[in-house]
Amino acid sequence: xxxxxxxxxxxxxxxxxxxxxxxxxxxxCTDCLDARGIxxxxxxIRAQMIQLRITRNGMTEDEAAEQVDNLLRRLPAWSxxxxxxx
Numbered sequence: 001x002x003x004x005x006x007x008x009x010x011x012x013x014x015x016x017x018x019x020x021x022x023x024x025x026x027x028x029c030t031d032c033l034d035a036r037g038i039x040x041x042x043x044x045i046r047a048q049m050i051q052l053r054i055t056r057n058g059m060t061e062d063e064a065a066e067q068v069d070n071l072l073r074r075l076p077a078w079s080x081x082x083x084x085x086x
Contacts (some may be wrong), residue, residue, distance in 0.1 A: 007077040008032045008045055027077070042078060 004013045006029035016022045053064035
């Protein structure tokens, strides 16, 4: 299995289920695409990432938001147009 990193949330993609429709060349994980295969908005992905940090890491909302915002600024997908489908 190929290993990749989602360009929108930095999630490691290791298993077939991590790649949309099993497409190993995808730059985006299954969590970052909607049911139609369209990239979710930055705000939707941001909210998901914040919630994940709160539930998994026990962070406060402010701590999680700060960490997520710092990460999102560095991810390549947010410097490109969002009209991406798979």
